[in-house]
Structures are given as C-alpha cells and as structure tokens.
Amino acid sequence: MSGSMPLAPAFAPAPARALDLLLFAVGGLRCAISAEHIVAIGAPRGRAVPRLSQLLGIPRAQLPGAARILRFTSIAADSASCIEIQVEEPLSLCQIPLAAIHPLPPLIGATCALRCVRALASLAEQDGLTTCVLLLDPRQPPISSPISLRLPSSARAISPTPCEGRPIITQVLARQSSQRP
Amino acid sequence: MTTEPTPTARDRLDEALQWRGHSEDKIVEVETTKVQLLIFAIGPSLLALPARALTEILPSSPIYFVPGCPPVIEGVINLRGDIVSVIRLGGLLGLEHAPASRATAILLGRGRDRAGEPIQSGLRVDRVIDVLALPESSIQPPPESLAAPLQGVATGLFIHGEASVILLDLDAILARFLEPAG
Numbered sequence: 001m002s003g004s005m006p007l008a009p010a011f012a013p014a015p016a017r018a019l020d021l022l023l024f025a026v027g028g029l030r031c032a033i034s035a036e037h038i039v040a041i042g043a044p045r046g047r048a049v050p051r052l053s054q055l056l057g058i059p060r061a062q063l064p065g066a067a068r069i070l071r072f073t074s075i076a077a078d079s080a081s082c083i084e085i086q087v088e089e090p091l092s093l094c095q096i097p098l099a100a101i102h103p104l105p106p107l108i109g110a111t112c113a114l115r116c117v118r119a120l121a122s123l124a125e126q127d128g129l130t131t132c133v134l135l136l137d138p139r140q141p142p143i144s145s146p147i148s149l150r151l152p153s154s155a156r157a158i159s160p161t162p163c164e165g166r167p168i169i170t171q172v173l174a175r176q177s178s179q180r181p
Numbered sequence: 182m183t184t185e186p187t188p189t190a191r192d193r194l195d196e197a198l199q200w201r202g203h204s205e206d207k208i209v210e211v212e213t214t215k216v217q218l219l220i221f222a223i224g225p226s227l228l229a230l231p232a233r234a235l236t237e238i239l240p241s242s243p244i245y246f247v248p249g250c251p252p253v254i255e256g257v258i259n260l261r262g263d264i265v266s267v268i269r270l271g272g273l274l275g276l277e278h279a280p281a282s283r284a285t286a287i288l289l290g291r292g293r294d295r296a297g298e299p300i301q302s303g304l305r306v307d308r309v310i311d312v313l314a315l316p317e318s319s320i321q322p323p324p325e326s327l328a329a330p331l332q333g334v335a336t337g338l339f340i341h342g343e344a345s346v347i348l349l350d351l352d353a354i355l356a357r358f359l360e361p362a363g
Contacts (some may be wrong), residue, residue, distance in 0.1 A: 029246060056248040104247075105257060105266035106300045110359055114249030120257060120264045130259050132245035 018095040021121070023133060024087040025065050027058035030133045032121065033072055035093055037138040039082060040071040051086045055142040056114060065089035074138045083141050096121050101135065115140040213316045220310040220346055221288065223271040224279055227310065227346040229339075230288070234351040236301075237289040238309055241281065253358070255305055258287065265289065267303035273358055274349075275330030284308035292351040300355055315339060320348060333357065 020035040031052070044067050051067075053060060065088035074083050101121045104112065118137035122130050217232040244256040244267050253272035257264050267287055271278040287303040294300050320337040327335055327347070334357060337348035 029248070058246075058248050100262070102264040105264060105302065106294070106298070107266045107268065107302050107355075107358065108247055108250055108254060108257070111251050111254065112247065112249045117247060117249055120247075122259050122262055122264060130262075131243075132257055132259055132264060134247065 018097050019101065020093065021096055021133075021135070022070070022091065022093055023123075024068070024070070024091045025061070025089065026056060026087055026134075027053035027064070028061035029058055030123070030131055031087070031136055032096075032133050033070070033136050033138055037072040037074075038070065039073055040069075041091065042069045042071070043067075044069055044086060049084050049086045052142075053088075055085070056116075061088070072138050074141055083138075085141070094123070096123060096133075114142055116142045213318065215314040215316050216320070217312065217314045218348065219288070219312050220341055221286070221306040222279075222308050222310055223274070223276045223306055226276050227341065227344050228270075228274075228306075229346050229348045230290070230351055231348075232312065234290055234292060235288050236291050239287040239289060239303065241283070241285040241287065258303055260289070260303075265301060265303050267305055268358070270304045270306055270354075273330070273354055274334070275328055278305070279307040282307075290351050290355075292355045294359055295356050302355070311341065313341075323347065 021032040022035045022038050022041075023030060023032045025031070047069070049069050067086050068089055068091055069084055070087055071082055071084045073080050100123065101119055103109065103119055104117065116136050117134055118140075119135040121133045121135055123133050124130050218229040219232050219235055219238070220227060220229045222228070239258070239260070242258050244258055246256045247254065250256075253269050255267045255269050257266055269278060270276075284307065286306055286309050288306055288309075290302055290304050292300050292302075320339045323331075323335040323338050331347060334349055334353040335347045336350045336353075339346055339348065
C-alpha cells in the first residue's frame with residue numbers, strides 16, 4: 001500500500017494579539033499612534049512645531065499637559081518621511097488587545113473630514129472605567145503644508161514596513177471587520 | 182286570581198335572555214393594527230420613533246468627542262466594549278435641545294442607509310416620555326405646515342395626552358444626514 005505521509009501544516013506565525021500604542025493627550029482628548037512609527041520623543045525647546053490640537057481643530061484643554069514633540073515616520077506610496085508634531089503629556093506606552101480596537105462607526109466614517117482619524121480603541125483605565133482613544137493614521141498626518149523631513153538613511157532602515165508596507169493598524173482593522181457579522 | 186304567563190311569552194323572553202347571555206360570552210374581535218412607539222422630548226417638542234427602530238434606551242453616559250465630524254455628531258460612547266456614535270437628533274431636525282440633565286437619554290437606533298446597509302447610532306434626546314402601543318388608525322398624516330427640517334422625515338402626527346407628537350422615520354433621518362457625504 002503506497003501512501004504519502006500527511007504533511008504537517010505549514011508554520012504560520014501567530015497573529016499579534018495586541019498592538020503597541022503610544023498614548024498622548026491632545027486638547028483633553030486621548031490619542032494614540034502605533035508605537036512602531038515613533039522615531040523620537042523630545043521637548044519643544046523653542047522650536048516652532050505645529051500643535052496637533054490646532055491641526056485637528058480641538059479646543060485647548062483647560063489645564064493642558066506639558067508639550068512634547070513626537071517625531072514619527074509617515075510612509076507614503078514610494079517613500080518614508082519623518083514628521084514632527086506637538087502633543088501634550090501624559091505620554092505612555094501601552095499594549096491594547098486587538099479586540100479593543102474598533103473601526104470608526106458608520107456615521108463617523110462617512111462624515112469625518114479628518115482622514116488621519118483612523119480608528120477608536122476602548123481602553124481600561126486604572127480606576128476601572130473605560131475611555132475611548134482616537135487612533136491616528138501616520139500615513140495621513142493632518143498637515144496641509146508638509147514639514148516632513150527626509151529621514152537619514154540609518155533611520156529609514158528602521159522604518160516600519162510590516163506586511164508589504166501596510167501599517168499594522170490597517171491589518172488589525174481589516175481583521176476586525178472581517179470578524180464582525 | 183293570578184294570571185299565569187303564557188308559555189309563548191316566557192319562551193320568547195328566555196330566548197332573548199339566552200341570546201343576550203351568549204352574545205356577551207362572545208369576544209368581539211376588531212382588527213386593529215397597533216404600532217409600538219417611543220415618545221421623547223427635544224426641547225418643548227414631542228417626537229416619537231417606532232420601537233422597532235430602537236434597541237436600547239441608555240442613560241446619559243460619557244461622550245467622547247471625535248474631531249473633524251459635523252456638529253450634529255456629538256461623539257462616541259463606549260457601549261459594553263463596543264464603540265457607537267451619538268448624534269444630536271435635535272440638530273438634524275432643526276430643534277434646540279434643552280441643557281443636559283439627569284433626564285437626558287441616548288436612544289440606540291438601528292436603521293439602514295440608502296444601500297440597505299445597517300447603521301447603528303445613538304440618538305441624544307432630552308428625555309423619554311412614554312412607550313405605548315397605538316392603533317395605526319389614530320396616526321394622522323403629517324401636516325404640511327411642519328418646519329422644513331421635519332418634512333420628509335416625519336411620517337405622522339398623533340395626540341398623546343393633550344399634546345401633539347410627531348412620528349419620525351429613522352431611516353429617512355439617517356439618509357438625509359448621509360446625503361451631503363455622498
């Protein structure tokens with residue numbers, strides 16, 4: 001009796017179950033960018049860096065946190081560039097389970113004029129309550145006149161290109177929407 | 182001298198009483214189609230939506246602002262781990278909301294867009310008044326004198342207590358809201 005041994009299923013890497021996000025405040029809102037896009041975090045030191053709250057049209061918080069500069073990569077179709085924006089403290093790095101990341105609700109997705117607002121996440125706070133976090137898309141920064149800087153070659157080498165250049169947030173949302181009824 | 186009632190007269194009365202008795206036993210069924218409605222207030226106006234268009238009535242809960250959205254979108258709420266948009270219904274209907282209070286509620290509406298895709302959204306109202314089943318026959322067509330924002334989304338008018346209530350069509354409201362977006 002001739003038969004072939006059943007082949008073991010090809011090894012497929014387990015999909016990530018959580019997403020590393022850098023959280024920060026913007027005019028009283030909690031926002032986040034996928035941590036893999038962050039290149040540097042610094043202090044303003046008198047530099048004129050656009051405030052994200054202004055770019056998003058968010059009123060300034062009554063007690064804004066200290067300003068911080070985020071430098072992150074923004075992957076365009078053919079190249080990566082580096083963008084700087086001013087956000088507010090507190091900054092934190094956290095891991096959010098994929099199940100807590102949601103596409104924009106239909107009415108918001110259809111009417112939101114800011115393409116950088118990509119998704120929402122429900123985040124459990126330390127006090128047991130949950131809050132909503134805006135997930136921003138680094139590919140579409142809300143900057144009309146680009147202040148992007150070309151990355152030095154060393155930095156470009158570490159520019160994130162997961163899964164053929166698609167930011168991981170896109171993969172997560174695609175997976176989320178395919179799982180929803 | 183007593184006069185015996187004639188058997189004929191007694192029989193007729195008995196028959197009449199018997200007929201009455203039996204007729205009272207019968208349940209007269211009148212075919213009336215009822216529609217279940219939820220009545221709510223926005224400012225001084227009373228409005229209603231069919232209960233089938235609503236899945237929940239939520240107490241006022243923290244609403245998170247989303248930048249870049251039209252002013253009638255108040256933001257999103259966290260509904261048991263799900264994220265749901267909240268629209269200011271008065272803003273879509275040209276009605277002014279009362280200041281937020283403990284009576285403020287969010288109706289979780291379930292409608293469809295023009296393509297037939299389901300859309301779920303919270304609808305902020307000032308207070309919930311009543312839930313009732315109303316015969317369809319008591320709903321009148323909407324008057325032509327309705328304010329422009331209500332025309333096309335109002336499907337009827339009925340009396341509740343001493344007040345007029347405007348019945349709304351959630352699908353029409355959502356379709357109108359999404360129109361400018363293409």
